[in-house]
Structure formats: C-alpha cells, structure tokens
Amino acid sequence: MPPVLPDRRRWLLHAAQLAAMGAAPRWAWSQATRLKHDPFMLGVASGDPLPDGMVIWTRLMPQPGTQAEPTSWLATQTVRWEVAEDEGFRRIRASGTASADPAFAHSVHVEVRGLQPGRWYFYRFMHGDAASTVGRTRTAPAPHEMPRNLRVVYASCQRWEHGFYSAWRKVCDDQPDLVLFLGDYIYEYASPAALKGLARVHDLPLPQSLPDYRARYALHKSDPALQAAHAIAPWAVTWDDHEVQNDYADGQGRDGMTADFLLMRTAAWQAFYEHMPLRASSLREDGFHSLQLFRRIQWGQLARLHMLDARQYRDRQACRKPHSSGAGAVHPGQCPELLDPARSFLGHEQEGWLAQGFAEDARRRTTRWSIVAQQTLFSPRHYPSGVQSTDSWDGYPASRDRVIKSLERTPPRNTVFLGGDIHQNYVCNIEALNARAMENRPSRVIASEFCGTSISSRSGTTQDKVDAIQRTNPHVLFARCDERGYGLCDITPTQWKTTLRAVRDPLDPQSDVYELAQFVVEDGRPGVQQA
Known part of the structure; x- marks a missing residue:
C-alpha cells in the first residue's frame, strides 16, 4: 500500500502535475462545449524561458456579471493548448491538455519542453469552442551559443x-x-x-x-x-x-x-x-x-x-x-x-x-x-x-x-x-x-x-x-x-x-x-x- 502523503506535500505534487505537459486525447478535441462568454478575458502570458521551453499561462474566467459562479465552474476545467512555429498554427511543435483547477483560480501553468533553442514560437489555449489570444514567446539560446544580441x-x-x-x-x-x-x-x-x-x-x-x-x-x-x-x-x-x-x-x-x-x-x-x-x-x-x-x-x-x-x-x-x-x-x-x-x-x-x-x-x-x-x-x-x-x-x-x-x-x-x-x-x-x-x-x-x-x-x-x-x-x-x-x-x-x-x-x-x-x-x- 503506498504511503499517505501529508496534505501540503500532496498539494504541491498536484500543482506540479497541473504544470506538466499532457498529450491531448482525441475526445478532448471533439467535445467542444458551446460557451456564452470569453473565458480568456485576462489574456495569456509566458515566462522563464529555457533553451528547450518556457511556461505558458492563462486563467479561465466565468461569465462576468453573474452573482455566483455556475455549478460547472466549481469543478476542474480542461484546457487545450498548442505551441507552433507559425502564427497560423500549421507547424505545431507541442500540444496537450491542462487542468484548470478551482483551487488555483482556474489558472493554467503549462511547462512546455522539447522545443528548439533560440527560437520564437506562438501559443494559444482553447476551452470549449473558445480560443485565447495568440501569444508570442521564445526559448533561450543553447548554453554554448553566443547570441548577437x-x-x-x-x-x-x-x-x-x-x-x-x-x-x-x-x-x-x-x-x-x-x-x-x-x-x-x-x-x-x-x-x-x-x-x-x-x-x-x-x-x-x-x-x-x-x-x-x-x-x-x-x-x-x-x-x-x-x-x-x-x-x-x-x-x-x-x-x-x-x-x-x-x-x-x-x-x-x-x-x-x-x-x-x-x-x-x-x-x-x-x-x-x-x-x-x-x-x-x-x-x-x-x-x-x-x-x-x-x-x-x-x-x-x-x-x-x-x-x-x-x-x-x-x-x-x-x-x-x-x-x-x-x-x-x-x-x-x-x-x-x-x-x-x-x-x-x-x-x-x-x-x-x-x-x-x-x-x-x-x-x-x-x-x-x-x-x-x-x-x-x-x-x-x-x-x-x-x-x-x-x-x-x-x-x-x-x-x-x-x-x-x-x-x-x-x-x-x-x-x-x-x-x-x-x-x-x-x-x-x-x-x-x-x-x-x-x-x-x-x-x-x-x-x-x-x-x-x-x-x-x-x-x-x-x-x-x-x-x-x-x-x-x-x-x-x-x-x-x-x-x-x-x-x-x-x-x-x-x-x-x-x-x-x-x-x-x-x-x-x-x-x-x-x-x-x-x-x-x-x-x-x-x-x-x-x-
């Protein structure tokens, strides 16, 4: 029987799991819930670049003006994400799903890895039939390289x-x-x-x-x-x-x-x-x-x-x-x-x-x-x-x-x-x-x-x-x-x-x-x- 982890340790591992890449199952692409608002109204962001990746971020928001969050928003939501070499997302280099957990305000921190060093990329998120703004990000150069600027x-x-x-x-x-x-x-x-x-x-x-x-x-x-x-x-x-x-x-x-x-x-x-x-x-x-x-x-x-x-x-x-x-x-x-x-x-x-x-x-x-x-x-x-x-x-x-x-x-x-x-x-x-x-x-x-x-x-x-x-x-x-x-x-x-x-x-x-x-x-x- 596996050991029971302390609550804080369990919570930390849960946060790390939310940040990890996950391959997107086929059903996730076809089950597009029809939404009445833009859940990506706070935009997107990326940060802390490495030679092979970076963090990409967003936060899902419930419909504004409601007195209380709908019951569905009290549960974890599934978000799809893509990273591509081009803004039109024809050359996708990484993709997957992430969990937007209400314990973290439905925020998403995906740690993307496996990309090429010193390159610009584009990324986006999708939830239901809604898509986020397209973000632009990049990887750091390889450790042995001397960039020109x-x-x-x-x-x-x-x-x-x-x-x-x-x-x-x-x-x-x-x-x-x-x-x-x-x-x-x-x-x-x-x-x-x-x-x-x-x-x-x-x-x-x-x-x-x-x-x-x-x-x-x-x-x-x-x-x-x-x-x-x-x-x-x-x-x-x-x-x-x-x-x-x-x-x-x-x-x-x-x-x-x-x-x-x-x-x-x-x-x-x-x-x-x-x-x-x-x-x-x-x-x-x-x-x-x-x-x-x-x-x-x-x-x-x-x-x-x-x-x-x-x-x-x-x-x-x-x-x-x-x-x-x-x-x-x-x-x-x-x-x-x-x-x-x-x-x-x-x-x-x-x-x-x-x-x-x-x-x-x-x-x-x-x-x-x-x-x-x-x-x-x-x-x-x-x-x-x-x-x-x-x-x-x-x-x-x-x-x-x-x-x-x-x-x-x-x-x-x-x-x-x-x-x-x-x-x-x-x-x-x-x-x-x-x-x-x-x-x-x-x-x-x-x-x-x-x-x-x-x-x-x-x-x-x-x-x-x-x-x-x-x-x-x-x-x-x-x-x-x-x-x-x-x-x-x-x-x-x-x-x-x-x-x-x-x-x-x-x-x-x-x-x-x-x-x-x-x-x-x-x-x-x-x-x-x-x-």
Missing part, C-alpha cells in the same frame, strides 16, 4: 489610478526578447476619495482575503495594453511590497507579525502565483507560506540573469514605529539598529546564493553580462538633510556592503544592476567600498546600475529635490522623477545600451512615448557613459 525591457510599479498603461503599448513596438517585471504589479489601495488628477478609478476594497487579491489581479490584467505586452514576449517576474501591503518585510506587516497579517500575506502570495507565468518549482512544500522567486535565467554565453526577492526574507526596517503605514527615513545617529551587521535585505541564504552566482560567472568567464534584477535602487543616496531611507538598500548598509564585497572578491566580466520601486529614473556607477572611505582617492567603479521609473505610479517628490541628491552623490549620473515609463536594454557581446522611454501624458490613454535619455556600458569597462 538580447533586447530586454525592465519595468515596475503600475498603480491603476495614477495613469493609463500607454508604456506597455510602446513595449510591444520595441519587440523585446524578454520583459523583466521588478515588482508592484498591483497596488492594494482602495481608490482615493478625491478623484482630481486620476486617470481612472475602481471600486475594489482594501484586500484582506484570497478573493480580494484575485479580484485586484483581474482588474489590472483587464487592461488591453498590459495584456498585449504579456503576449509579445516571455516575462521574468518578481514582487515588491504592494502585492501584499505597503512596506511589509517578511512576516512583519503594519502591526507586526500578527496572525491576521500572515493569513493575508499567504492569500496575496497565492494570488501572485496564480496570475504570473511561474513554474511549479516556485512552490514549496509549505503551500503559499513561501514562494521560491530568486532564480537564474541563462541566455547562452551572452548573459546570465540573477533575479532577486527583496521582500520575503528581509529584516524589518530599522527603527520603524509600531503601526506605521510606511517605513520612512531616519537620522543614522539616532538609529543604531540601522548599522547592525546582522540585518539583511535579502536574507543570508539569498546573499550567499548571489555571491555564489558572482563567483560562478567570474570563474567560467563565458558569461559576458551578469545581470542583477531586483526591486529597488542599489546605490546609496545621501540626502542633503542627512536622513537615510530605511525601506531601500540604504536601510541595510551592512547587507549591501556584503554584496559589494562579493563582487570585489570574484568580479564577473561585466555586472549590471536593474531596479525599480522608487518611481524615478536613476543611472549610477556602483563603487568599491574603499571609494567611500578615501575622499581624496579616485573612486573605483565595479558595476553599473539602471533603476527605472514606474509604468504609472507617481513619484511623490520634486525634481528640485532629486537634483539636490544628484549634486551630493557623484556616483549618480542621471536622476529624474517626473516621467513615467520603462527601460529598454540592447545587449551585445561588446556593448550594453539602455534607452529610457517616457510617457508624454500618463492621463492620456493614447499618449505617445518618447526617448528620455540613452546610456552605454562597454564590455570590460565598468561604469556608465552617456550615449
């Missing part, structure tokens, strides 16, 4: 009310190979009472439960520009704070580590998984009490991406007041906790994992560009007032120093940090630790950084204040707070070029997008240059 978009922070998603329409025109989303996919706030200056509003409450968070993702994913951007290329995603609660840290919410907060966080993390193109391997045996989001993506010998999780493992912000809605800033002299070397931004396990990745990239020397994709600004910002942020890397200086030391100890050939969160564009040179200690000695640059503005969320500061920060921080080469948009990176074996895209008017759904600035990093020459 890689085009990456990095973006973050898309509060619904603050602006339309015009930036995503331009992303589709840019035709990226990979989109990196660095956090704040949703915002948990209710719409403000004062509507002046808002692009649009919603009537959803502050989320507390799994249905609340599912509804919030459904709202954001209803945007056609965002759906189009998901369908144009594979994404690699991580989260920040607003997927749960502003400025939360690990198990610490606004009121500390309470049972209510932990239940809410678990619901939020489950909804995140349900709506993102993530692999079943991101799930752990404790259910949604944790998710494995730090991971690596290899792009042949051209680039290796180290995707970080700066929320799940971090210590609570230094000197944060109880019941405060935000972490705020402190004067270092009045907050000894800030300098505690035991505190970590990533958690010590993830710090070690990142250091190991740097060492591997340095030892092999076959990775041309080491990319660190994480949530916020890595470089220090010394404010003229003397205060120091506590919710960014500035609030964890010992943790940041350990990352820099690992870079100095085993430097990869080229290292570039990407970030978001602060709703401002920053371009920085990352300096060795002794550059800050020896004022009369020229700084030694060891890496480059591009921290992006938001898709739509306002910055909450002024350009005068940002200019003052740039004047007192010589490693900050560019800083702007007034623009919404994203960053576009064109990466070749000899050069990295970043173009900052900005939305002309976030309150105009048809706004155009223009080039704000352009910078380059040369192979073998750490640091950023104006293009």
